[in-house]
Amino acid sequence: MCDQTFLAVVFGPCDKCFKEKPLRAVYIKSEQLSYCSLCVEMMATEGLRENETLASLKNEAESLKGKLEEERAKLHDVELHQVAERVEALGQFVMKTRRTLKGHGNKVLCMDWCKDKRRIVSSSQDGKVIVWDSFTTNKEHAVTMPCTWVMACAYAPSGCAIACGGLDNKCSVYPLTFDKNENMAAKKKSVAMHTNYLSACSFTNSDMQILTASGDGTCALWDVESGQLLQSFHGHGADVLCLDLAPSETGNTFVSGGCDKKAMVWDMRSGQCIQSFETHDSDINSVRYYPSGDAFASGSDDATCRLYDLRADREVAIYSKESIIFGASSVDFSLSGRLLFAGYNDYTINVWDVLKGSRVSILFGHENRVSTLRVSPDGTAFCSGSWDHTLRIWA
Amino acid sequence: MTISAVTPGVIRTASDHAVCSLACRVVTKVFSRAGAWSRWQTMSTTNNIAQARKLVEQLRIEAGIERIKVSKASSELMNYCEQHARNDPLLVGVPASENPFKDKKPCIIL
Numbered sequence: 001m002c003d004q005t006f007l008a009v010v011f012g013p014c015d016k017c018f019k020e021k022p023l024r025a026v027y028i029k030s031e032q033l034s035y036c037s038l039c040v041e042m043m044a045t046e047g048l049r050e051n052e053t054l055a056s057l058k059n060e061a062e063s064l065k066g067k068l069e070e071e072r073a074k075l076h077d078v079e080l081h082q083v084a085e086r087v088e089a090l091g092q093f094v095m096k097t098r099r100t101l102k103g104h105g106n107k108v109l110c111m112d113w114c115k116d117k118r119r120i121v122s123s124s125q126d127g128k129v130i131v132w133d134s135f136t137t138n139k140e141h142a143v144t145m146p147c148t149w150v151m152a153c154a155y156a157p158s159g160c161a162i163a164c165g166g167l168d169n170k171c172s173v174y175p176l177t178f179d180k181n182e183n184m185a186a187k188k189k190s191v192a193m194h195t196n197y198l199s200a201c202s203f204t205n206s207d208m209q210i211l212t213a214s215g216d217g218t219c220a221l222w223d224v225e226s227g228q229l230l231q232s233f234h235g236h237g238a239d240v241l242c243l244d245l246a247p248s249e250t251g252n253t254f255v256s257g258g259c260d261k262k263a264m265v266w267d268m269r270s271g272q273c274i275q276s277f278e279t280h281d282s283d284i285n286s287v288r289y290y291p292s293g294d295a296f297a298s299g300s301d302d303a304t305c306r307l308y309d310l311r312a313d314r315e316v317a318i319y320s321k322e323s324i325i326f327g328a329s330s331v332d333f334s335l336s337g338r339l340l341f342a343g344y345n346d347y348t349i350n351v352w353d354v355l356k357g358s359r360v361s362i363l364f365g366h367e368n369r370v371s372t373l374r375v376s377p378d379g380t381a382f383c384s385g386s387w388d389h390t391l392r393i394w395a
Numbered sequence: 396m397t398i399s400a401v402t403p404g405v406i407r408t409a410s411d412h413a414v415c416s417l418a419c420r421v422v423t424k425v426f427s428r429a430g431a432w433s434r435w436q437t438m439s440t441t442n443n444i445a446q447a448r449k450l451v452e453q454l455r456i457e458a459g460i461e462r463i464k465v466s467k468a469s470s471e472l473m474n475y476c477e478q479h480a481r482n483d484p485l486l487v488g489v490p491a492s493e494n495p496f497k498d499k500k501p502c503i504i505l
Binding site for chain 1: 403435439443444447448450451453454455457459460461462463464465466467468469470471472473475476477478480483484485486489494495496497498
């Protein structure tokens with residue numbers, strides 16, 4: 001099923017024994033070193049305790065997994081939609097496209113709202129990153145990235161900068177300036193360096209730190225000014241496709257989803273994975289925290305969206321229908337958390353009642369798959385970007 | 396000392412018709428010399444031990460966290476929804492005059 005990628009050979013002096021040999025990259029406390037294969041083997045077997053063979057470790061892993069399942073099952077006394085039966089059902093929703101933002105030359109891959117609830121940054125396959133004013137649909141800034149497939153873009157909390165990246169394996173920060181004479185590309189700052197494509201990026205609570213997720217299977221926290229790596233998060237077994245920061249002001253956790261079907265919750269300070277959830281049947285394309293921060297939703301290629309509660313440590317709801325067979329590319333909650341908007345690869349947007357688990361509405365309008373979807377910071381509207389080269393604002 | 400060696404990953408070849416909007420990865424075959432294959436194999440075993448040990452440690456951490464019942468967690472999610480429902484413009488709808496995106500009624504010139 002999975003092919004193995006082979007690393008490109010790098011010859012050089014080993015950092016440990018200083019002999020000229022083919023090198024492997026090794027990470028020790030987030031520092032990258034190059035060891036030859038012999039030194040890697042010696043290091044790995046150094047701490048091996050007695051009786052610890054591969055088989056015994058595997059057995060222990062299996063028994064721990066079993067115990068984990070048992071513990072989780074013990075607390076599974078009722079389903080969310082059963083508890084939600086006493087809540088009023090939602091009425092009919094009429095949501096229409098209020099604005100269409102046209103201007104991208106190719107598929108729109110990612111978008112983000114500014115905290116001023118008005119500006120939007122979007123990036124596309126042709127390498128262009130555009131900042132729009134969503135009220136007037138005017139384009140305020142446009143930057144051409146040196147690479148195509150700009151898969152991630154984010155607005156800084158202050159509204160003064162944007163970050164974007166994609167196939168260039170980097171995350172670049174551009175300060176936004178209204179000076180017509182200034183070339184935005186000239187002030188570009190390369191912040192993150194990964195060994196594979198950048199799939200998602202997000203500023204933390206300030207303009208000074210950026211969290212990135214990459215196809216190399218890691219997430220990383222960077223300092224914008226110096227470009228230094230502050231913390232790296234290893235644990236995913238395949239490409240990481242999405243991430244979302246916990247909403248609280250003091251929050252220092254984030255959730256990431258990847259091609260290994262796992263969603264993992266990380267502590268930003270220690271770099272440790274706190275919880276992981278593996279119930280999806282396919283790649284997780286999008287994760288988003290519930291507004292209270294106690295749960296998160298994920299959208300996946302297996303055509304379902306699922307809600308995971310962090311304190312119950314399990315999946316509590318599945319949003320799926322037999323008629324939906326295309327993957328969900330992007331999910332977001334409304335302000336109160338009652339509605340879940342999900343964009344699918346069958347060109348539609350489904351609106352789900354989070355508590356009852358039923359579909360409330362289905363929105364048509366895009367002419368190709370919906371690749372990204374975000375609700376505005378004040379909750380008055382949401383914007384969806386699609387492979388049909390446009391963004392639509394719905395309210 | 397935490398070690399995490401870069402392990403062989405997953406190939407995803409993509410085109411517009413592919414599963415997701417990911418890019419092609421360049422594959423470069425490495426060990427084309429005789430005798431290198433056995434070295435690769437011993438490396439894989441060592442990596443597997445290190446990986447297995449990390450997995451066991453991670454599972455131990457996860458098994459030890461505090462959990463609450465689903466009923467309690469669900470009711471808290473519901474309470475949050477109910478508390479914030481009236482402030483949710485997409486849920487309750489705001490009048491057209493307050494929503495910057497909805498078109499206001501055109502002025503009638505008397």
